[in-house]
Amino acid sequence: MEGRWDKNKEKLKSLLDKYNLDVLILTGKENIIYSTGIRDPTEVLILSNKCPDYLLTSTLDYFRMLSRAPKDISLKAFYRPGEKGTEPPIPKSDLVEGGLIDAIKLISSQCGNKIAADLQWANYTIGNYLNEQLKIQDLSNDIIKIREIKDDWEVEFITNSINASEKALRDALNVLESNPSENEVEAVFYSSLMNQNAWGEAFPTIVGFYENTALPHYNPGNVRLQKPGPVLIDFGANMNGYLSDMTRSLWFGEGGKEYKKLIETVAEAQSEAIDSIKPGVEAWEPDKAARLVFDRENITRYFNHGLGHGVGVEIHEAPYLRPNSKEILEPGMIVTVEPGIYYPGLYGVRIEDMVYITKNKARLITKFSRIL
Incomplete structure (x- = not known):
């Protein structure tokens, strides 16, 4: 079944080549389900042709996502507000010393500076950061068109x-x-x-x-x-x-x-x-x-x-x-x-x-x- 979801992920990643981009950030839960088949995924999926694909999740949900994420997706855990300072039993290599914004900044910067996202699904905080700080290209309409046609x-x-x-x-x-x-x-x-x-x-x-x-x-x-x-x-x-x-x-x-x-x-x-x-x-x-x-x-x-x-x-x-x-x-x-x-x-x-x-x-x- 995993291979089926991977076809959807590749459809979205084709937008990277179409627009000569390095990174596609998916904030919408539905877009992450569409790309991975994960039930109730958290929190952000980062797709790239230059880096591994990363799912950013809270420390609380790390092991649930680890059990459900496709094998070709890497996990990075971040701290929810107020939880910095705890020591979760997560490999240090998978732990970001900060919150979700820090995790997005860290991973996206490693993969290139030409970044796109699905702003239509982003909440205000994430959307404002992506739009104002990362100056992303909004590919929401392209994603809508891709998802319209069912395999x-x-x-x-x-x-x-x-x-x-x-x-x-x-x-x-x-x-x-x-x-x-x-x-x-x-x-x-x-x-x-x-x-x-x-x-x-x-x-x-x-x-x-x-x-x-x-x-x-x-x-x-x-x-x-x-x-x-x-x-x-x-x-x-x-x-x-x-x-x-x-x-x-x-x-x-x-x-x-x-x-x-x-x-x-x-x-x-x-x-x-x-x-x-x-x-x-x-x-x-x-x-x-x-x-x-x-x-x-x-x-x-x-x-x-x-x-x-x-x-x-x-x-x-x-x-x-x-x-x-x-x-x-x-x-x-x-x-x-x-x-x-x-x-x-x-x-x-x-x-x-x-x-x-x-x-x-x-x-x-x-x-x-x-x-x-």
Whole structure:
């Protein structure tokens, strides 16, 4: 498996040759996962063609990173604030006499003075140092473009994440008859993922009952499913660093004719959007295709977010399918398609699936039935 991650690392290191640089500093956890496959990595990865590749980590996390880092990555440990003066059982050759900034300065200076970084992911302190003191070149946009296009093995990992999340959804739906709370349904979903050896949820799972289904970013609470009504579950898994993202809406119990009709309308909008996705299409076009369906029903004003987004080692990454997005869709991209209609104080419907853009069209890679 390690060789797969190494391919990603080499993609990013190709930017060194492209721009005649000596060092690429990665501060974003997602970029480090992308390059190494390390679960919850700390803290900064330094890539170079003139030096070894270095992972800078705190003394506290040194041995955890040592057990997980690929063999071709060297470790350097630094002191967290206030911990200088302790004597951790770390080889002196792997210990920097200072904090993270000192470690970045030391390692980068050994490898050359033409330095780049992923400033979009840097926190203020590190970003300010890189920008003001090291005068780095920001390669964030280049990294975004590289990560947009998935290799076959990445598609496989994302598919594994989808499979795990769909299994967890089945387990969660099975408890609806027991009149659970929203929190209890989320707990079942999470437990199922962990029993499948997932790294965790891709994001905090959304479980909403009744009028809470009209809140796109709702946080589950203690509301119980004690009478017929709408249910919305927005969910995903993290399997080996790659994520999935899906949503299903359903009516629980008897009745619900109007809600079920709205589900069918949203499903139609999603189908129209998926049919419009192919290489060479601008990213606003699928969004428009969905809105045309809602225009016909005069409900477009209740669709108040973009149609979708890319998914990989981050749950929201490029490309973004939005009304004003001009990016050209390309083979190898994986995006969500998630139209939704939300009537405040009443209910909402969202249906979300993931598609892989092939040489000719969009291929649906989520399998769970859209109409429940």
